[in-house]
Amino acid sequence: MWVPVLQIVNMEDDAPVIYGLEFQARALTAQVAESEVIRFLVGTQSLKNENQVHLLEFDDDNNILNKTVFLHKDGEIWHISSSPANKSILTTCYNKIIDSKISTCAALWRIPSDADPSDQDQEIQDDSSAYARPLEVLCRLDNSDIGNFISVLWEPQGDGSKVLSVSDGHLTQWDIEASGSEAKVSSSAALESKGHPKFSAGRWNPHHNNTQAATANDTTIRGWDLRTMKQCYTIENAHGQLVRDLDFNPNKQYYLASCGDDCKVKFWDVRNTELPVLTLTDHSHWVWSVRYNQFHDQLVLSSSSDSRVILTNAASISSEPFGHLDEEDDDSEKEDEAETKPKEPIKDGLIANYEEHEDSVYAAEWSTVDPWLFASLSYDGRLVINRVPKAEKYKILL
Template sequence: MDFLHQTWEMEDDAPVIYGLEFQARALTSQTAESDAIRFLVGTQSLKFDNQIHIIDFDDENNIISKSVLLHQAGEIWHISASPADKAVLSTCYNKTSESRVVTCGAVWRMPPEWESGSHESPDDPHNSHNPQNLELLCHLDNSAHGNASSVLWEPMGDGKRVISLADNHALLWDLTESSTQATISSSATLEGKGQLKFTSGKWSPHHNCTQLATANDTAIRGWDLRTMSQIYCIENAHGQLVRDLDFNPNKQYYLASCGDDCKVKFWDVRNINEPVKSLEEHSHWVWSVRYNHSHDQLVLTGSSDSRVILSNMVSISSEPFGHLVDDDDLSDGEDNHQDEKSKEPLQDSIISTYEEHEDSVYAVEWSSADPWLFASLSYDGRLVINRVPRALKYHILL
């Protein structure tokens, strides 16, 4: 399938780059923050105390400021932020227990001072002095269930429900007592031969948040959280391991996936025999795929080919004709040729390929506060903040 590679002529702001001194693969935007542009990055160091960097971006002056919190529990493999409380987050981290490495999940609170102007410029030679510790709220104690690969917060929820994926278990937790207690309310187990293991998952924002999608090996599965039973299974969704999933925020049955076959695929889960669309623009494993929260034709992907790609998947978006589809648009109106022309879906295209990274890009995330801004993180600790090309932004808005 040929995709247009469009160039959007217009002067755009340069990317802004921030370097952590440690390797890193965990990134999230601060979900509950709708005003400030803020991302959280978790480090992976074997020798030193690990850290969470709170990255604030001043959009008007193109300046990054940061504050650092200590995460002494271990190297961070996954980070996610509460949808309800800016100061609360979860991590999955490695720790050594009885001479073997286990991956645990926990919920943390940032100290009260993190927001009170303790931010520094990354170039300040005195920065990172006396970073504060995160406060442990509770462990998602999954020792009976294996290693935690991710913690998912209920979308748009009150911050009281999370799912942890641990080996072949999906565990639904209730957080009580201001998140200091976690109890398992229900669970689902992946049955089958061999060592089955969830690699990633996504809690659907649709259907009253009663559905979960998970990836294991080359398969994608849907689960009904009310019964913890499987509702669909796309057996060979990718030729190799599926790395990441994301739901279209505006189309309840649409799901994006990416994997080690270098492909990004888009699915309608009502018809799982084949993908609605497939992208093959990366030359190595694709680790991360994210729909824009407001304009679902904009899709970000990050890969270990060191590139971030922004695609305009307008034909399968909620606005395939450049505006929201109404039933009236699809009625048998007058046979006006001009009318027919405007009813052809717009063509999908690759908007931009970003080459600021020199190492595997493990995570891409849209800002929760600014729909036109996104961050990407590569393993060497480089965080890059980019914007959607201005001409495309106006094209979508006007």
């Protein structure tokens, strides 16, 4: 039996940490509600075996990963997300055979309360999956009227009582009971367009009091007002081919990033959607994910079927075009120097090209604790932890 192996290498020169899962995988998220330790959740895709959720905790001081494996008996995991309010709660979208047809369902799960990867006293090479405990199902979302689920999105910075689901042709808001044992539909909107289009991606906007979201179908991006479930803007032909992913700038309320099968990453000002404000063409195949850094929004991650993760500086359209500015610095000498030598804008461009993967990289996610660290996941089950190059970090901070 193949046993997961962790490869740890020296990180003095920003070398990666590589972790191998037993099965194929494409679902990755940071454990959002955890504010003290670096944690990620990974969901597997196996046709023959019970699927798993791996809770991985990175010990930055000792440069090691602690892991806890949980069984996900309901099928292949296509999407995973974690509650912003409770680190033990997560959602998955998974395949299930119903009436001889494959249906993509969704459920809320709880990690067993006494499971903590930092408490694990075992060698990383042990086949700990043989002793894995199942996740506790809290409730399942009913998709009988809305089609297959694409993703389930938690309300940004919310209390864990609201989620937004993106399914084949519907955008649906759900209210979650305090116990998490039931989810009720509060509102829903259908995608009405020619040719029976299907959603391919969605993202909840963290601005405007969480009242807006964006979705993608085919080559079109649509903005939605969640109070009325009506469209508030449309970007036609946003990409030359299918749009795969979206992300909002966490610090600039009108800026949105997108990526797609045309190998491009584009940035939009949704107040004027005729042309993108910036286009990146560094990838050579489909781009599956794009993510803004939550602390320094000039840093943007993208991952692709070209087996690469690319870190880009999009400073010209960020909230920090001149890098980090220390507003509390009252040193008169520095102020005088700043007056005579104004700080120049940071230039846009590729920062680093990460090539540790050998298969399509379906997801890349920033740590919610360490702004300079991120994880990426390829279909062969390889998870890689990398860092922003130190030179770029100091360029931003100094």
